[in-house]
Each structure stands twice: as structure tokens, then as C-alpha cells.
Amino acid sequence: MAEKYKIVHDRDICIGCSACASVCPKYWYMESDGKSNIHGATKTGNGEEEILGTNENPLTEDYESNIDAAESCPVNCIHVHKVKDDGTDEKII
Numbered sequence: 001m002a003e004k005y006k007i008v009h010d011r012d013i014c015i016g017c018s019a020c021a022s023v024c025p026k027y028w029y030m031e032s033d034g035k036s037n038i039h040g041a042t043k044t045g046n047g048e049e050e051i052l053g054t055n056e057n058p059l060t061e062d063y064e065s066n067i068d069a070a071e072s073c074p075v076n077c078i079h080v081h082k083v084k085d086d087g088t089d090e091k092i093i
């Protein structure tokens with residue numbers, strides 16, 4: 001069974017350095033206000049946006065590249081969570 005992941009952007013603290021968009025352009029892009037956004041993300045309030053994906057091919061590569069994006073963020077405002085069957089989630093990074 002595919003594992004499900006959630007990518008979370010704490011947009012309030014994004015400093016607009018564009019590292020995420022360079023490392024993972026399939027998911028991340030720079031917005032006209034100077035901060036990044038996730039393509040197709042849902043706004044969740046409190047300045048956050050998130051998108052769900054699974055580890056099934058070809059998304060395995062996407063999972064890895066979003067981990068790379070999170071590691072590249074100088075202010076740690078990108079997080080990847082594993083979503084459990086009961087709907088709760090566990091932060092990986």
C-alpha cells in the first residue's frame with residue numbers, strides 16, 4: 001500500500017531565498033510577492049499551505065526532491081509529514 005505524505009510550507013516565515021524553487025521546481029515556484037508557493041497547494045490558514053502525495057512511482061522522486069527542498073530552506077519553513085491511516089501525521093523533517 002502506498003504511503004501518504006504531506007508537504008507543508010510555513011509561508012509566514014519564508015524569506016524568499018528561492019532555494020526550494022531551484023532544488024524542486026516541479027513543486028515550488030516564486031510568487032510575485034517574493035515568497036515561494038507550492039504548485040496546486042491548499043491554503044490551510046495561519047500562513048500555511050500544504051499538498052498531499054504518495055510514495056508510489058513516479059512520486060518517489062518527488063518525495064526525495066521535497067526532502068531536498070526542506071533541507072535547503074535556511075529558515076526551516078518547509079516540512080514533510082507522513083500521514084497515517086487514522087489521518088494523524090508525523091513530521092519527518
Ligand code: SF4
Pocket residue numbers: 013014015016017018019020021035036072073074075076077078
Ligand atoms: S527555501 Fe525556504 S525561505 Fe527560501 S523561498 Fe523556499 S520556503 Fe522560502
